[in-house]
Amino acid sequence: MDFELLLVVATFVSGLIWLIDRLAFRPRRRARLAAEAQQLGAEAGIEGGATKDHEPLLVDYAKSFFPILLAVLVIRSFLFEPFRIPSGSMMPTLLVGDFILVNKFTYGLRLPVVNTKIVPIDEPDRGDVTVFRYPEQPEVDYIKRIVGLPGDTVRVDDQRLWINGEPVPLETTGRYEGDANLKHAGLTTAIETLPDGGPHQILMDTDRRLGEGQWTVPEGHYFVMGDNRNHSNDSRFWGFVPESNLVGKAVMIWLHWNWQDGGFDTGRIGRSIDTVDAD
Template sequence: MIFDFSFILVAATLLTGLIWGIDSLAFKPKRVAAASAKGVAPDNIREPLMVEYARSFFPVILIVLLIRSFLFEPFRIPSDSMMPTLLDGDFIFVNKFSYGLRLPVVNTKVVSIGDPQRGDVIVFRLPRDPATNYIKRLVGLPGDHIVVRGENLYINGERVPTELNGPYNEHGTRAMRATEHLGNVDHSVLYMRDRYDGEGRDYDEIVPAGHYFFMGDNRDNSKDSRFFDVGFVPERNLVGKAVRIWLNWDLPNAPIWDRIGAPIH
């Protein structure tokens, strides 16, 4: 069980629903009968303040819970590990039903809909701390042999094609930009060429069954599945597929207007 905002929504939904339901079944009939005996019209009967609040908030909280749990959930990007695809300060929508419907809090899948595809940008729960959400690009599927040698990525013995696009000197970052052809997705990645001996540039592992391998698009400035603190991500930890940016707000340059509404590839 994960004690996060979903837990608060579930608890609030249960609490307000119970208060409203118990009052409707047990206490409201008694109030109405007592008021009628005194000649007071039912429309003039005041509910207890707690019941009034519960009746008002229950449907609102329930709708928010259902949308966040089964349709779309908003997230904020807190780092530059997915540059240039996502920037620090981007607010995104994550599709919660891309890979199946899961119950909130317990995160148990109840309906299977689709499978993650190589190249998807996915939010997942950190295996060693499920209360923490990470967002990275899916690189390795179960059973894949993943090798990283410097700037080169190999999947099952085949080098993933890349095309250098020149320097990237935006948003406080100096790097080399390239287009990577990963599965059916063409997307941009960044390399910091002054980090040839950096951690994460020499990797060779096979993805276990039921797990996935993720990397950040900012390849030399991303803590991802190459590192022990993240490692392979089990299927049950997947939250959903990132689909669209709905706001960018990172002071002092906020907002970046042309990012609002942009799809995530």
């Protein structure tokens, strides 16, 4: 059971327990306590008073946790959700150990678990760094950059990206120094500028030519690629991302921690993903 489903179930069960108690059991419990208090008062020759309602432990827990679970569910399902970057496929934009916030309402509000869109808001743009459910294993979340929109023809040839027959502007900028563990050190850094998407950094491995070909993006689908172009499992190898698989747009790094490279990196905290540069 994944976390989202577990959260929905826990919220529903705690809310149901609280509601049933409030509507059915609490009135009976209070009536019984009032009757007992009145009887004790009569026996003592004093007017019966109110007696504190001692809720069952299960009800007390449900009443305490329900509003917290509901708030987390609403925020996580409709506003923002945190994710951790597990691989280097989006280097240098995102590093292993980056914790990011994903905007869940940018592409429309969706019901949790079933991921059905209920309120359309906006459509993805070229250049968006997007979290989505991996088409071949939907329970796994992937993060890549959208390079092809519905109807686009995408071509990859000799380290260059082409969109609708036009080469995407590419400017090499030097050699990558690598992350804290010198991972991918020595790869070529470049600035790529997608049509209507703005510039972003990528890494190229000039000794490794993979995933070349040409694809036409069908309606309702997107073509995605990792910024670490020659070390990314993306649409070049397994196809297009259906619109229904989109989770949200990655917007900010709120923490970086990776025990393998020495822990925290405070310099990455709070950085907008649209403007992240290589270290």
